[in-house]
Amino acid sequence: MKKLPPALRNKYFIVLASFFFLMVFVDKHDLLTQIRLKNSVNRLKHDKEYFEKEIEKAKEDRLIIEQNKEKFAREKYHMHKQDEEVFVIEKKD
Template identity: 55%
Template sequence: MNTLQMLLNKLPGPLRNRYFFALLCFFALMVFFDRHDVLTQIRLQRMVNKLEDDKAYYTKKIEEAKQERLDMDANKERFARERYYMKQQDEDVYIIVEE
């Protein structure tokens, strides 16, 4: 007997079946070598999760900006004093920087 035949005889019965071997090859092809393989799907899912987190972050920032704009429209003098350190002529402004 040749060595290939001896190796095939040592394998259990289900592994010697040619349909099982074809199914195993097809499964390996689909899992590791296909365009939509498992590693690509994991990478894409991570990217989707990151983009969803970014979307939530920017949605929150947009809401904060809208609230700030409404606050600025309602109280322009306070906004100018806090942001641009504007003052009236008869007063002094002291800037306190917290560390």
């Protein structure tokens, strides 16, 4: 005991160091778990923003479709009247 530095012989230091070790490395809510959870929350927030934008785009598309159903059917599904012919022109990249 005499060879240890005075700080290591102090019972308060030992308790504090033990508590710190337990909280950072051993506890259920340790530091690494908190970092992983924070990254997960950030990723989920980013995904939420992305899907909210996609929902807005879908609502706009639905509104356009409801306003002009015939145009949508002709462009998207190549529908035509009986006396018409449809020519589909595809662009090559």
